[in-house]
Amino acid sequence: MFLDLTVSSLDYLDQFSALMRDPIFYGGDRVVRGRGEPVLLLPGYFVGDWAMAPMARWLRRIGYNPYLSGIDFNLGCPREKLERLEARVAGIARATGIRVTIIGHSLGGVLARSLGGTFPDAVARVIGLGAPLRHDWDAMNRRVGSIMQSAAGLWQTLAGAPENCGTASCDCGFARTVARGAMRATAFTSIHSREDDVVDWRSCLDDGGNNYQVRGRHVGLVVNREVYRLIAQILAGRRSLPAIGYSSAAAV
Numbered sequence: 001m002f003l004d005l006t007v008s009s010l011d012y013l014d015q016f017s018a019l020m021r022d023p024i025f026y027g028g029d030r031v032v033r034g035r036g037e038p039v040l041l042l043p044g045y046f047v048g049d050w051a052m053a054p055m056a057r058w059l060r061r062i063g064y065n066p067y068l069s070g071i072d073f074n075l076g077c078p079r080e081k082l083e084r085l086e087a088r089v090a091g092i093a094r095a096t097g098i099r100v101t102i103i104g105h106s107l108g109g110v111l112a113r114s115l116g117g118t119f120p121d122a123v124a125r126v127i128g129l130g131a132p133l134r135h136d137w138d139a140m141n142r143r144v145g146s147i148m149q150s151a152a153g154l155w156q157t158l159a160g161a162p163e164n165c166g167t168a169s170c171d172c173g174f175a176r177t178v179a180r181g182a183m184r185a186t187a188f189t190s191i192h193s194r195e196d197d198v199v200d201w202r203s204c205l206d207d208g209g210n211n212y213q214v215r216g217r218h219v220g221l222v223v224n225r226e227v228y229r230l231i232a233q234i235l236a237g238r239r240s241l242p243a244i245g246y247s248s249a250a251a252v
Contacts, residue, residue, distance in 0.1 A: 008197055008198075008217050008218065008219050008220070009219075011216060011217040011219070011220045012217075012219045012220040012223065014220070015216055015220035015223045015224045015225070016054070016220070016223040018225055019054070019223050019224070019225045019228065022225045022228075024225055024228050024229055024232065025058055025225070025228065026061070027061050027062045029229075031062050031232050031236075032232065032233075032235075032236035033062055033063035034059075034062060034063035034064035034065075034235060034236075035063060036063065036064065036065045036096075036098075037064055037065065037098055037101065037124075037235070038064075038065045038066075038067060038092050038093075038096045038098055038100045038101070039059050039064050039065065039066050039067065039100070039101045039102075039103060039235070040066075040067045040068075040069065040088065040089065040092060040100050040101070040102045040103070040112075041055060041056055041059075041066060041067070041068055041069065041102075041103050041104075041108075042069045042071070042085070042102065042103070042104035042105065042108030042109070042111055042112050043069065043071055043074050043105060043108050044074060044104075044105040044106030044107050044108050044109075044130075044219075044222075045074055045075070045106050045107040046073070046074060046075055047073070047074060048071050048072040048073050048074060049068040049069055049070070049071060049072070051105070051222055052068065052069075052105070052222060054222070054223055055103070055222060055223075055228075056068060058228065062232065064235065065096070067088070067092055067100075069085060069088065069108070070084065070088065071108075074107055074108065078107070078110075078111065081111065082111055082114060082115070085111060085115055086115065086118065086119070089102070089115055089119055089122055089123065090119065090122060093119075093122035093123075098124075099121070099122055099123060099124035100122060100123050100124060101123075101124050101125050101126075101127070101235065102115055102116060102123060102125075102126050102127070103126075103127045103129065103231065104126070104127070104128055104129065104131055105128075105129040105130060105131065105221060105222050106129070106130050106131055106132075106198065106199060106218065107131075108131070109126075109127075109128030109129060109130070109131020109132075109190075110128075110131055110132065110133075112126045112127075112128060112131070113126050113128060113131065113133070113188060116187070116188065124187065125187035125188070125189065125234070126187065126188045126189070127188075127189045127191065127231060127234060128188070128189070128190045128191065128204065129191050129192075129221045129222065129227060130191070130192055130193065130196055130198070130199050130201075130204060130218050130221045131190065131192075131199075131204060132199050132200070132203040132204055133190075133203060133204065133205075133206055187209075188206055188208070188209035188210070189209060189210045189211075189212065189234055190204045190205065190206050190209055190210070190211045190212070191212045191213075191214060191221070191227055191230055191231075192204035192205070192211065192212075192213060192214070193213065193214050193215060193216050193217065193218070193221065194213065195215060195216060195217055196217060196218045197217050197218055198217075198218035198219070199218060212230050214226040214227055214230070
């Protein structure tokens with residue numbers, strides 16, 4: 001397990017270093033600039049807004065108006081976070097008068113997809129980065145998933161939360177909310193990697209959306225230059241991207 005964490009850390013540093021050397025990060029490489037459109041960024045499990053800061057700075061640099069989620073530490077009751085994010089999305093759309101694009105990494109992508117289905121009039125599109133389409137431990141890499149479950153169990157003990165809090169089995173109905181939102185979600189794009197060491201990449205595939213495959217591990221997706229190139233083209237509304245389509249049979 002420690003070896004996996006070390007490899008993931010090295011991959012993140014490698015991806016970040018490559019991004020810093022790439023023209024895409026500085027608005028070059030023929031990037032189509034935005035016109036101030038709002039983009040809400042949602043961090044993954046166990047991290048906060050700081051993890052999305054490089055992407056936020058890049059989006060501002062190329063002409064978009066990035067917003068952070070207000071999540072300091074994405075651990076605990078996801079239903080409570082979803083309720084706060086619903087108010088965040090509504091507030092951004094009301095203040096700007098423009099439908100919001102939501103980009104979510106990992107668990108942030110699960111939340112983003114639910115928001116897209118709940119507020120189709122306020123959300124223009126949703127982009128998931130290594131984001132499983134369902135919220136349960138079976139969508140995780142087996143070894144990493146056990147560590148995450150342990151962390152969730154520790155939080156439950158310290159916070160005095162119900163035993164299943166933060167899981168698909170919780171009585172709060174979060175899993176049902178996610179499922180309903182996902183069924184109504186439109187304009188969903190999944191960016192994933194077969195090298196993902198946290199999430200089972202097959203759980204990220206959406207038969208009804210656009211699926212794009214990049215190289216790299218899970219944590220490094222937020223600083224992956226291939227991801228940034230795809231995001232720039234998606235935000236610019238380019239429809240000629242070579243989407244990687246998978247049938248349900250290929251995803252098993």
